[in-house]
Amino acid sequence: MMNSPKHTGSHFLLSAKARTVSVAQIARLSDEDAFETFKQIRWAFTDGEPICPHCGSIECWSFKARRIFKCKSCEKQFSVTSGTIFAGRKLAIRDYLLAIALFVNAHKGISALQLSRDLGVQYKTAFVLAHKLREAIGAEVQSRQLEGEVEVDGAYFGGYVKPKNWKENRVDRRLRRNQNGKRRCVFVIRERDGRTVPVVISSENTASVHAAMAGNIRPGSIVHADENSAYDAMHGLYDMMRINHSEVYSDGVACTNGAEGWFSRLRRAEIGQHHHIAGKYLHAYANEMAFREDHRRQDNGSVLCDVLKRALWHPTSRNWSGYWQGNKQLGEVIIQA
């Protein structure tokens, strides 16, 4: 367990004592402690000494009272969060640490409403903050190229059509013509005991599946898939192992249980926290649950550190900066094939 940290500039989150971190411990930190932690993690290569985000110079003045820096080369001012996902921040620095702790500790995800109550901030603030964290960790998830033995599978999200009250008014909601066009397929690729990459595609068809696999699985990998005919054409590209789920779930050779297990976690996040995960936000929630899955055995202190590092090393968000002020950059991330 972590002791009360001193005002030394030592970064408590990186110490062995911080392997497990509680929200209460973060809440007891001073904003100065949080500021030092941000400096140490953002500028890890200079041991916490500021680097100008405008020109890259390491010669800077520090204005301690305002926690502002000024570059000696280009003379521009910056803060510890300038040019990061937290650029233009409104909250105290410690509150961002608190937000990350709440986010990391919620294994099934955390809704914006819950986060706003726990942090004591407006719903809109919590909504954007959580999505900025998803963007930062999503960038890492989407940079992966999987290899070795992997499992693939698809599942549908969004586009719920409520059945009509009277039986005679009801339609077959499995048919495309009776759907509302918002239904999407999340296609997941999982290494056995390794990393996870989700991709949103229009449906589990040959062209979409091919595009998703070609972009994320190294040639020469062994791919486990179910009996869906969309995978038939992949036999020429990968060493394919097929399992027919109408007969058996695992025949000792081929198995996609790892991919399906991940879907059940994504479903629980949807049902338990977010209620609807669809459209423009679907890939963000899928990335989040992939990240959670892959770090599930890691202690929460180091996951917190990892998320903070990704947030502070991630550029200012084009999608989420000024989201409630009319920024309409956010679009659906989907492979259309």
Ligand SMILES: [Zn+2]
């Ligand atoms: Zn500069």
